[in-house]
Amino acid sequence: MSIDPPGFELPLRLFLGFRVLIDELHAELARQGHPHARPMHGFVMQAIGPEGTTAVELGRTLGVSKQAAGKTIETLERIGYVERARDPRDTRRKIVRLTPSGVDVLVRSAQIFDDLRARWAAVIGEERLRDLEADLRKVTPHDVFRLDVPGWFGA
Amino acid sequence: MSIDPPGFELPLRLFLGFRVLIDELHAELARQGHPHARPMHGFVMQAIGPEGTTAVELGRTLGVSKQAAGKTIETLERIGYVERARDPRDTRRKIVRLTPSGVDVLVRSAQIFDDLRARWAAVIGEERLRDLEADLRKVTPHDVFRLDVPGWFGA
DNA sequence: CTATTAACGACAACGACGTTGTCTATTCTA
DNA sequence: TAGAATAGACAACGTCGTTGTCGTTAATAG
Numbered sequence: 335m336s337i338d339p340p341g342f343e344l345p346l347r348l349f350l351g352f353r354v355l356i357d358e359l360h361a362e363l364a365r366q367g368h369p370h371a372r373p374m375h376g377f378v379m380q381a382i383g384p385e386g387t388t389a390v391e392l393g394r395t396l397g398v399s400k401q402a403a404g405k406t407i408e409t410l411e412r413i414g415y416v417e418r419a420r421d422p423r424d425t426r427r428k429i430v431r432l433t434p435s436g437v438d439v440l441v442r443s444a445q446i447f448d449d450l451r452a453r454w455a456a457v458i459g460e461e462r463l464r465d466l467e468a469d470l471r472k473v474t475p476h477d478v479f480r481l482d483v484p485g486w487f488g489a
Numbered sequence: 490m491s492i493d494p495p496g497f498e499l500p501l502r503l504f505l506g507f508r509v510l511i512d513e514l515h516a517e518l519a520r521q522g523h524p525h526a527r528p529m530h531g532f533v534m535q536a537i538g539p540e541g542t543t544a545v546e547l548g549r550t551l552g553v554s555k556q557a558a559g560k561t562i563e564t565l566e567r568i569g570y571v572e573r574a575r576d577p578r579d580t581r582r583k584i585v586r587l588t589p590s591g592v593d594v595l596v597r598s599a600q601i602f603d604d605l606r607a608r609w610a611a612v613i614g615e616e617r618l619r620d621l622e623a624d625l626r627k628v629t630p631h632d633v634f635r636l637d638v639p640g641w642f643g644a
Numbered sequence: 645c646t647a648t649t650a651a652c653g654a655c656a657a658c659g660a661c662g663t664t665g666t667c668t669a670t671t672c673t674a
Numbered sequence: 675t676a677g678a679a680t681a682g683a684c685a686a687c688g689t690c691g692t693t694g695t696c697g698t699t700a701a702t703a704g
Contacts, residue, residue, distance in 0.1 A: 345514075488638065
């Protein structure tokens with residue numbers, strides 16, 4: 335029930351910190367007109383980027399199969415955050431691009447994350463927060479985000 | 490692709506830190522004879538505790554339905570980390586208890602987490618690591634861990 | 645220039661995870 | 675003692691990931 339061995343606390347706190355930020359982000363996004371956005375969507379849309387991508391490329395970026403990436407794209411398309419169009423220079427490819435609504439989510443997310451960060455700074459101090467970020471940078475991979483979170487944790 | 494807005498980095502680093510610790514834990518657990526342990530299993534077994542629980546109680550503790558808790562217990566039972574027995578004082582209940590193998594996972598996990606923590610301390614310094622933990626404690630809920638990670642992130 | 649190889653996207657099947665709903669058995673309570 | 679509440683089992687459903695297959699299109703080797 336409680337956290338007995340000292341080493342158990344660190345991973346727990348890291349995850350709780352992540353979860354708190356993501357939960358508050360989405361509570362605020364819902365208030366601002368994006369109730370259907372899910373945690374993974376933000377990561378996916380950021381991986382898509384302003385230039386757009388394809389399912390295969392997105393899968394590679396996020397460390398999942400092209401089929402999994404395709405399904406996520408479908409969901410994003412249904413919500414209206416993404417649209418697909420054939421590549422005129424390669425008829426096989428379908429370019430995935432963010433819609434204005436999708437861009438809006440990213441813009442608002444950036445703003446909200448900044449606000450949340452400021453709230454943390456108000457609690458622990460700006461300097462300590464900078465230290466925290468710098469320290470985490472030293473012990474985490476510079477690698478990109480891997481999207482296989484659901485299966486990674488549970489399966 | 491990269492992390493442009495400053496506010497995007499903090500949640501990412503927190504999650505990467507969590508993921509690195511969990512991944513290294515399970516790599517080491519696999520080496521020490523526990524290749525089937527999954528990230529969620531550790532959290533579940535810790536929630537079960539030395540006294541044991543029931544599916545309903547476990548579900549409440551972890552914030553999931555009793556059916557979901559029951560399925561997780563089934564998996565843990567199949568791997569051999571948990572065993573079930575009827576409660577003699579209440580024939581409806583089935584007490585879930587850790588097997589010696591399940592206890593072994595927790596003991597080894599505690600040791601491995603301590604080692605990983607020491608490795609972080611060697612990189613950023615023991616004092617800074619203590620600050621980091623103290624700061625995270627201030628901005629995270631004292632609430633328990635919620636196990637709905639897969640669905641929470643993706644669905 | 646043609647034939648083989650490679651890549652993209654779509655479809656289906658599968659297992660894991662969560663959910664809600666239903667059902668029986670047992671215990672508690674009015 | 676009758677009725678309400680609880681524990682657990684079972685089924686159905688939707689989502690997410692996986693692998694495997696297939697048709698179409700592009701790149702490349704002969």
